Amino acid sequence: MSLYSSPRTQKVLALLGAGRPADALKAASEADRSMGVADDRYARGYLEAVALSALGEWERCFAALASLIEDGYPCPLHFSRFRPLEDLPGFSELKSANERNIARLGARPACQVHLPDRAGEGPMPLLLALHGDGLDGTIEDFRGQWGPREVVDRGCIMAYLQSSQILGHGFYGWMRDLEAARRDARDCVRDLLSQYSIDRDRIIVGGFSGGAYAALDLAFSGAVRARGVIAMSPAARPPSVDGDAVAKAARSGMHAFLTEGEQALPAPADGLASLFESQGLAHRYLVHPGGHDVPVDLAGAVDEAFRIILGRT
Numbered sequence: 001m002s003l004y005s006s007p008r009t010q011k012v013l014a015l016l017g018a019g020r021p022a023d024a025l026k027a028a029s030e031a032d033r034s035m036g037v038a039d040d041r042y043a044r045g046y047l048e049a050v051a052l053s054a055l056g057e058w059e060r061c062f063a064a065l066a067s068l069i070e071d072g073y074p075c076p077l078h079f080s081r082f083r084p085l086e087d088l089p090g091f092s093e094l095k096s097a098n099e100r101n102i103a104r105l106g107a108r109p110a111c112q113v114h115l116p117d118r119a120g121e122g123p124m125p126l127l128l129a130l131h132g133d134g135l136d137g138t139i140e141d142f143r144g145q146w147g148p149r150e151v152v153d154r155g156c157i158m159a160y161l162q163s164s165q166i167l168g169h170g171f172y173g174w175m176r177d178l179e180a181a182r183r184d185a186r187d188c189v190r191d192l193l194s195q196y197s198i199d200r201d202r203i204i205v206g207g208f209s210g211g212a213y214a215a216l217d218l219a220f221s222g223a224v225r226a227r228g229v230i231a232m233s234p235a236a237r238p239p240s241v242d243g244d245a246v247a248k249a250a251r252s253g254m255h256a257f258l259t260e261g262e263q264a265l266p267a268p269a270d271g272l273a274s275l276f277e278s279q280g281l282a283h284r285y286l287v288h289p290g291g292h293d294v295p296v297d298l299a300g301a302v303d304e305a306f307r308i309i310l311g312r313t
Contacts, residue, residue, distance in 0.1 A: 032044075049064040163181065
């Protein structure tokens with residue numbers, strides 16, 4: 001079981017979302033028999049640090065993360081929730097130790113492929129799906145948010161790609177190093193093209209949050225030759241997505257599908273939609289009920305995205 005999907009983590013996140021950080025801190029210390037010893041050690045310490053950050057208890061938060069890093073675990077010190085720690089004495093040393101842990105552990109990208117039932121009948125579209133940057137930054141957790149059935153039932157190959165960039169113990173992200181993200185994606189697409197019958201003119205890149213950020217970069221930088229991009233709640237606008245790149249993409253026939261939850265507005269997707277409109281890029285911006293999450297009616301959103309990008313359902 002992943003850190004994100006464990007009962008304790010879900011309880012802590014629910015309490016934080018309800019504005020109860022003190023109760024979240026208590027819940028973080030509870031036993032969780034669903035995890036192994038090493039995973040439980042990290043989960044307890046990390047969730048305590050998250051709750052302490054919500055309480056503004058920065059010295060205790062620093063100590064919780066330092067204890068994990070001293071034990072060899074990686075931690076996402078760059079997360080915005082931990083930004084006040086940068087002003088505390090010893091942060092530079094802690095950051096260096098954390099980077100050494102990440103370098104020592106290393107990671108390779110992982111790919112999981114799901115094929116339509118009619119695989120083998122001719123070249124098929126491909127959707128390259130990228131997880132977010134957070135506790136749910138794994139193929140396993142992203143598959144729980146965006147299952148393959150909505151895609152493969154439409155005759156499209158769905159390939160989940162897991163980043164090589166370690167954020168924490170057992171979770172990964174894209175946003176810290178776009179060059180590494182491009183390398184992971186290029187290598188994955190090259191391998192997929194060599195193994196499966198894929199229509200090179202119907203490749204879609206998609207993702208959620210940090211994965212949407214990376215998907216936008218892959219599409220507009222040209223790192224992946226994409227027919228379209230599906231960006232669900234993009235965390236930010238990548239530097240590669242500027243007026244010139246969008247105008248060029250519009251001339252090439254690229255299409256974009258953006259989503260965001262109404263409770264998360266205003267959001268980066270607003271500016272992206274305005275930029276796409278100004279440069280004549282065919283796109284749809286879907287604002288759905290909820291917050292920073294995949295659309296509630298995911299099947300309906302995928303139907304619309306495929307109609308816009310591939311010209312069919």
